[in-house]
Amino acid sequence: MMGAMRVLHGLGEAAPLFAARQGPDSAAHEEAVRAILARVRAEGDAALFDLTERFDGVRLGALQVPEAAFAAAEREVPAALQDAMRLSAARIRAFYERQPQEGFLYPAEGGLLGQLVRPVTRVGVYAPAALFSTLLMCAVPAQVAGVREIAVATPPRGDGRVAPEILVAARLLGLTEVYAVGGAQAIGALAYGTESVPRVDKIVGPGNAYVVLAKRLVFGEVGIEALPGPTETLVLADESAEAHHVAADLLAQAEHAGAQPVFVTTSEALLEAVQLELTRQLVTLPTREVAAASLGRGYAVLVGTLEEGVEVANRYAPEHLCLLVRDPWAVLPAVEHAGGVFLGASSMEALGDYAAGPSHVMPTGATARFSSALNVRDFQKVIPLVNVSAETLGRIGPASAQMARAEGLEAHARAIEARLKRDAPGDAPATAAGAVLRD
Numbered sequence: 001m002m003g004a005m006r007v008l009h010g011l012g013e014a015a016p017l018f019a020a021r022q023g024p025d026s027a028a029h030e031e032a033v034r035a036i037l038a039r040v041r042a043e044g045d046a047a048l049f050d051l052t053e054r055f056d057g058v059r060l061g062a063l064q065v066p067e068a069a070f071a072a073a074e075r076e077v078p079a080a081l082q083d084a085m086r087l088s089a090a091r092i093r094a095f096y097e098r099q100p101q102e103g104f105l106y107p108a109e110g111g112l113l114g115q116l117v118r119p120v121t122r123v124g125v126y127a128p129a130a131l132f133s134t135l136l137m138c139a140v141p142a143q144v145a146g147v148r149e150i151a152v153a154t155p156p157r158g159d160g161r162v163a164p165e166i167l168v169a170a171r172l173l174g175l176t177e178v179y180a181v182g183g184a185q186a187i188g189a190l191a192y193g194t195e196s197v198p199r200v201d202k203i204v205g206p207g208n209a210y211v212v213l214a215k216r217l218v219f220g221e222v223g224i225e226a227l228p229g230p231t232e233t234l235v236l237a238d239e240s241a242e243a244h245h246v247a248a249d250l251l252a253q254a255e256h257a258g259a260q261p262v263f264v265t266t267s268e269a270l271l272e273a274v275q276l277e278l279t280r281q282l283v284t285l286p287t288r289e290v291a292a293a294s295l296g297r298g299y300a301v302l303v304g305t306l307e308e309g310v311e312v313a314n315r316y317a318p319e320h321l322c323l324l325v326r327d328p329w330a331v332l333p334a335v336e337h338a339g340g341v342f343l344g345a346s347s348m349e350a351l352g353d354y355a356a357g358p359s360h361v362m363p364t365g366a367t368a369r370f371s372s373a374l375n376v377r378d379f380q381k382v383i384p385l386v387n388v389s390a391e392t393l394g395r396i397g398p399a400s401a402q403m404a405r406a407e408g409l410e411a412h413a414r415a416i417e418a419r420l421k422r423d424a425p426g427d428a429p430a431t432a433a434g435a436v437l438r439d
């Protein structure tokens with residue numbers, strides 16, 4: 001049956017579901033991406049022009065989008081869509097403005113200990129072709145964090161232009177630096193810099209397997225936030241769920257290239273109804289070819305209890321966990337790993353992709369075990385401050401010197417003891433300390 005997913009019975013049979021999550025680093029991809037990065041590093045702009053012609057099928061005149069293109073895009077994109085983008089941006093901003101981001105300073109026996117929070121200076125946002133919502137979801141938290149420079153890279157369309165919606169979204173946020181470059185070559189350009197693309201301090205944003213792998217390989221030369229790749233959704237449903245809702249939510253993510261939809265349920269009747277619904281809804285979708293391929297990678301798992309269902313979800317660690325159950329809040333305490341959790345029938349993930357508030361850039365490929373949805377902290381550095389008083393030095397100095405000698409580090413011990421010998425360190429009073437926590 002076209003659109004139907006393979007069925008597994010219980011956690012005991014779910015091994016194929018977990019085995020499929022090998023991440024983005026297939027050997028073939030890795031070789032290709034290493035070669036692309038090496039060319040960008042060695043040849044700069046010339047490699048970007050050449051690789052764009054090869055992989056995107058267009059010969060670009062220039063890499064950076066000219067200023068005039070932004071105004072032209074604004075005339076091209078319908079006003080109602082621009083309003084929708086403003087609504088989305090405002091809700092993302094409102095969400096991230098609630099994320100605590102202050103430093104702190106506290107008195108410690110006459111001295112001060114604390115943390116400064118400082119934004120990353122220059123960030124590169126990767127937005128897959130046409131996904132202007134992804135630009136909003138990356139750039140707004142960066143702006144809330146205080147990032148001063150944001151460069152955007154996105155693949156050109158077949159006519160060599162960047163999608164006008166991307167330019168409108170950029171302009172709406174006050175961004176003017178947009179490059180018509182995609183894939184691994186865009187990540188290389190942002191990481192190493194070229195004649196036209198000044199290098200950045202950190203790269204954020206999702207993409208296909210080439211983009212994800214490139215981000216992994218440049219990490220260290222440049223910061224990266226996480227490895228958000230081809231999207232995945234795990235819907236956990238009980239008998240209270242509507243089959244057409246479940247199928248719609250699975251298909252909504254299946255229409256992303258390379259996606260994996262997963263359906264876990266306690267109800268055999270619902271499972272059968274969802275399989276039929278998938279087939280029925282699929283044929284009407286303009287994106288049915290991509291969606292059918294994704295469903296081919298998908299699984300439906302029949303479990304005995306919701307507890308078992310959550311265990312499957314935790315083992316899978318999905319990007320999106322959608323709880324279409326009678327009482328989603330009762331299930332939530334057992335959830336350990338997920339990029340984002342969507343609770344209840346009117347909180348479908350597709351809404352989260354656009355206007356709910358939290359960034360839709362979420363960890364995939366089981367990386368939700370150790371990484372998080374994009375957020376303000378991804379754009380900040382935390383700098384500890386140490387200002388120890390003479391009194392504290394007298395108390396913790398001998399213990400520190402003792403530990404240094406136990407590690408065979410005599411110079412450490414002497415640096416501490418040199419100060420222990422004199423009466424007082426004589427540091428300047430910390431009168432300006434409060435001003436240091438400016439944001």
Ligand SMILES: NC(=O)c1ccc[n+]([C@@H]2O[C@H](COP(=O)([O-])OP(=O)(O)OC[C@H]3O[C@@H](n4cnc5c(N)ncnc54)[C@H](O)[C@@H]3O)[C@@H](O)[C@H]2O)c1
Nearest residue numbers: 055128129155182183206207208228229230231256361362
């Ligand atoms: N996890 C998230 O938060 C999140 C958010 C949005 C999108 N996504 C995912 O991002 C992905 C976007 O993928 P996409 O492909 O549409 O766009 P993309 O921008 O990631 O990749 C397009 C680029 O891939 C390069 N490319 C294509 N074929 C190549 C090849 N054979 N060799 C080398 N490079 C090649 C081209 O340069 C092209 O510009 C989807 O899988 C979607 O699910 C994930």
Ligand SMILES: N[C@H](CO)Cc1c[nH]c[nH+]1
Nearest residue numbers: 131133134231353360362
């Ligand atoms: N669901 C995708 C990954 O979270 C993001 C997206 C962008 N546009 C639509 N959807």
Ligand SMILES: [Zn+2]
Nearest residue numbers: 252253256353
């Ligand atoms: Zn989506």
